[in-house]
Structure formats: structure tokens, C-alpha cells
Amino acid sequence: MANSPSRAVALSYGPKPADPLTPTELLASLREALGPWKRGTPFWIFAYGSLMWNPSFSWDARHVATIRGYHRSFRVWSRLNRGTPDNPGLVLTLERGGSCRGLVYGIAPDRVQEEMHGIWKREMSYGSYCPKWLNCVVGAERVNALAFTVNRECSGYSGELPTDVMVNALASAKGRYGPAHDYLFKTTETLREHGIRDSRVEQLANLVRARLDP
Numbered sequence: 001m002a003n004s005p006s007r008a009v010a011l012s013y014g015p016k017p018a019d020p021l022t023p024t025e026l027l028a029s030l031r032e033a034l035g036p037w038k039r040g041t042p043f044w045i046f047a048y049g050s051l052m053w054n055p056s057f058s059w060d061a062r063h064v065a066t067i068r069g070y071h072r073s074f075r076v077w078s079r080l081n082r083g084t085p086d087n088p089g090l091v092l093t094l095e096r097g098g099s100c101r102g103l104v105y106g107i108a109p110d111r112v113q114e115e116m117h118g119i120w121k122r123e124m125s126y127g128s129y130c131p132k133w134l135n136c137v138v139g140a141e142r143v144n145a146l147a148f149t150v151n152r153e154c155s156g157y158s159g160e161l162p163t164d165v166m167v168n169a170l171a172s173a174k175g176r177y178g179p180a181h182d183y184l185f186k187t188t189e190t191l192r193e194h195g196i197r198d199s200r201v202e203q204l205a206n207l208v209r210a211r212l213d214p
Contacts, residue, residue, distance in 0.1 A: 020125045030120045033131040033146060034112070043112045044145035045119070046136055048072045048102035049092035050183060053190040056122065057115040061106030064194050065136040070149060071098035072198060074166055074184075076128055077156040082173060082180040089173030089180030090158065090166060092187070093129060094149040101196045104136050104145050128154045166204060171211040181208050 021029065037043060046067060047055065073095040083089030094100060107115050123129060129148035136145045151157060173180040188205045191198055 021127055026120060026124060029124055029127070029131075030116060034116065036133055037112070037146075039112075040109050042143070043107045043109060044104050044136065044143045045107065046102055046104050046134065046145040046147040048094060048100055048147075049187055051105075051119075051123075052103050052194075053186045055105060057105075057107065057119055058111055059105040060108050063104050063138045064101060064196065065104035065138045065143070065145070066099060066101045067094075067134045067136050067145075067147065068099050070094040070096060070134070070147075071100050072102070072201065073150075074170070074204065075150065075158045075160070076154075077158050077169075078173070078175060078180065079156070080175055081177045082175040082183050083169070084173070084175060087173050088169060089175060089183070090161075090169045091180075091183060093151075093157075094147060096150065101191075101198070103194065104138060104143060123148055126154065126156065127151065128156055163204075163207070167207045167211055170204070170208045181212065184208060 045051070046065060049072065071094070072092050074090040074092055075095055076091050076093045077083070077088040078091045079085045079088040081089075082091055124131070128151060130151045131146055132149045133144050134147045134149075136143050152159075170180045170184050177183075184201070184205055185208075188198075188201055191201070
């Protein structure tokens with residue numbers, strides 16, 4: 001069967017093969033990211049996508065938080081976890097501009113090293129993000145939290161995509177962790193559970209649902 005126009009565009013934008021970081025490179029990346037954090041002090045990590053609904057790490061505090069200067073956007077191709085090389089899905093990154101409301105998790109200082117090793121293997125194996133320390137507004141307070149922001153140099157960065165290409169990728173792709181649309185829907189459900197509105201993501205979810213159940 002011939003590819004649809006959206007499918008053809010998705011393939012043309014799809015990620016080129018990339019090797020994962022070596023264990024040494026991964027550890028060096030983690031050490032660099034943790035450099036600004038002083039041992040024994042509070043540690044926070046900002047979640048805006050799957051870390052909200054599947055943190056897979058131990059935490060002792062969680063709050064709704066807002067960051068300025070970034071917004072969540074589906075601009076990372078997933079050709080393993082939520083897609084395949086031939087049919088890549090999309091996952092979120094923090095793109096520059098605007099603001100983003102999400103969840104900030106507090107990890108006990110004595111567990112930071114262990115928990116972050118697991119997070120790093122999950123999120124940074126292919127260098128898909130640029131970890132940065134960002135100011136988060138939590139109620140009337142501010143905390144400094146580590147966040148996974150956009151890495152425009154990574155092989156999976158998609159850049160801005162036409163809406164129909166995003167819808168097609170999210171509706172059709174499936175990887176080792178399940179369908180790409182499951183990632184999208186769980187994100188929107190978690191945002192609603194915490195009283196967070198993201199009109200871009202909600203609109204995309206509505207379009208994907210319509211594609212799946214016309």
C-alpha cells in the first residue's frame with residue numbers, strides 16, 4: 001500500500017539511526033547535571049510528560065509547579081519506546097518560549113544518586129534532552145528543579161511539524177512501551193487530574209481520538 005501524504009512526511013522527518021550513550025558517557029552526563037546541586041539539600045525534578053504519570057522513582061513530595069520560558073511540545077521522535085524506525089511515534093520535550101505547568105517532585109537527599117541513575121537510563125540514553133536547572137513557582141514559593149529541556153542537536157529532534165503529521169504519528173505508532181497515543185492520553189488525563197490546562201495538548205488529543213474512532 002502506498003504511504004499517505006502524512007505518512008510520507010513523517011518518514012522524511014523521522015530520526016536517523018543513533019547509537020546510545022556508553023555507560024561512561026551516561027555517567028558523565030549525570031555528574032555534570034548534578035554539579036550545581038549540593039549534597040544534603042532539597043532536590044527537585046520537574047515533570048511535564050511521562051514522569052508525571054509514571055515517575056518510576058521514589059519521591060517524598062509532589063506539587064503542581066509552573067516554569068517560565070518553556071512549553072511542552074511533541075517534538076521528539078520515538079522509534080523504540082513509542083514507535084519503530086519505520087513508523088516513529090512522538091514524545092514530549094520542553095521547547096523554548098511560553099510557560100509550562102506540570103509537577104515537581106522532591107527526592108530525599110540521601111536517595112538522589114540512586115534514583116537519578118534510574119531516571120538517567122530512562123531519559124538520557126540517547127541524549128535526547130538538555131538537562132537544565134529551572135526556577136519553578138510552587139504556590140507562593142520558588143524552587144530550583146532539574147528539567148529535561150529541548151536538545152535540538154539530537155537525532156530524534158523533529159522541529160515544528162504540521163498538525164496532521166503529529167496526529168498520524170501519535171495515532172499509528174506503537175513501540176515497546178505501547179502506542180504513542182497512550183502516552184498522549186495518559187498525559188492529558190494526568191494534567192486534568194491535577195487541574196492543569198494545556199490547550200495545545202488537549203487539542204492534539206481530541207484530533208487523535210477522532211482519527212482513532214472516526
